[in-house]
Amino acid sequence: MIKATNLTKQYDNGFVAVDSLNLQVNKGDIYGFLGPNGAGKTTTIRMLNGLIEPSDGSVTIEGKEVKYENASVSKLIGVLPESHGYYNWMTGREYLKLFAELYGVDKKRVKSRVEEVLEWVGMAGKADILIGQYSRGMKQRIGIAKTIVHEPSIIFLDEPTLGLDPQGQKDIQSIITRLNQEQNVTVFITSHLLKEISEICNRIAIVKQGKLLEEGYLDELIKGYRLVLKNENPTLEDIFFSLTTDEVGGVSDVQSNKKGNKGTCIIP
Ligand SMILES: Nc1ncnc2c1ncn2[C@@H]1O[C@H](COP(=O)(O)OP(=O)(O)OP(=O)(O)O)[C@@H](O)[C@H]1O
Ligand SMILES: [Mg+2]
Structure with missing residues (x-):
């Protein structure tokens, strides 16, 4: 459904934010894309959506080249x-109508589709309030409604919570799960909340410094890491930290530091 081959982004200043990434997201997945701050998640999503140009590699969505x-x-x-700007001077309902029209929803369907998505995100009762007066949670709900208003088959959610x-x-989380189960929407999501990811995702990828460290079905990864982590019930958090934590301050650094600088060691 989504296929990224050798996807690479080197920004104009020479920094390589995404480095030869290969990913495959299948129909029906809720795919969690994880990594520490600066790992390259947003950069990847923007390339998958055609919003920025890859320096190398390619992306296809449902077989069409992005x-x-x-x-x-x-x-x-x-x-x-x-991060996205909302039109604070519009009501939620006006905002969704605008995007339904922009995304080409059939003119006769716009009104009913807007009401449907308002129900989906639990905002029907607040649809006539100006967005500028919404709380952050209400804005996120309207943002999700805007994301699905044209009935896409795949949605990309960059830190939705x-x-x-x-x-x-x-x-x-429950809106995302219902969209996936009841509307067959494939979901590509980033979040730093590992518990949230382990509750809603079936597949995950972990990236760091632009490189893919791990990828697979969550239940299989958990089985596979039992031996590696010597833990009968490793959590996603255990796997994440085992892959992404630097050795700084850990045993290896202290030892190497001791070797070079007698009497000092760096422990943060
Ligand atoms: N326009 C840019 N020019 C140069 N470097 C950039 C640019 N945009 C992002 N970067 C760098 O690329 C790296 C990846 O950034 P990105 O926003 O993709 O990370 P992220 O994984 O989404 O992080 P976060 O979890 O904080 O949202 C960072 O080191 C960032 O500073
Ligand atoms: Mg980001």
């Missing part, structure tokens, strides 16, 4: 970016 600033896949996908309270996080 080209930079080309709308060829825009009807198939919905995107909730990491960032800054939400525990109830807000749960609500968004």
Whole structure:
């Protein structure tokens, strides 16, 4: 469904944010894309969506090549970016109507589709309030409604629960799961909340410094890491930390430091 081959992004300043990434997301997956801050997740999502141009490699979505600033896949996908501006002077309902029209929803369907997505995200009762007066959680819900208003088959959600309270996080997770189960929407999601990811995703990838460290079905990874981590029930958090934690301050650094600088060791 989504296939990235050798995907690479070197920014103009020479920094390689994504390095030869190969990914495959299958139909029906809720695919968690994980990594520490600066790992290259947002950069990857933007390349998968055709919003920035890869320096190398290619992306296909449902077999169609994603080209930079080309709308060829825009009807198939919905995107909730990491940070996005809302039109604060519009009501939620006006905002969704605008995007339904922009995304080419059939004119006769616009009104009913807007009502449907308002119900989906639990905002029907607040649809006539100005977005500028919404809380962060309400804005995220309207953002998700905008992402699905044109009935895309794949949605990309870049940290959709960032800054939400525990109830807000749960609500968004349940919207995502229902979209996947009831509407067959394939989901590509980034989040730093590993518990959230392990609850909703069937497949995950872990990246660091632009490189893919691990990828696979979560239940299989957990089985596979039992031996590696010498732990009968490793969690996603255990796997994540075992792969992404630097040795700084760990035994190896202290030892090497001792070797070079007698009497000092760096422990953060
Ligand atoms: N326009 C740019 N020019 C140069 N470097 C950039 C640019 N945009 C991002 N980067 C760098 O690329 C790296 C990856 O950034 P990216 O935003 O993709 O990370 P991320 O995994 O989404 O991080 P976070 O978890 O904090 O959202 C970072 O080191 C960042 O500073
Ligand atoms: Mg990011």
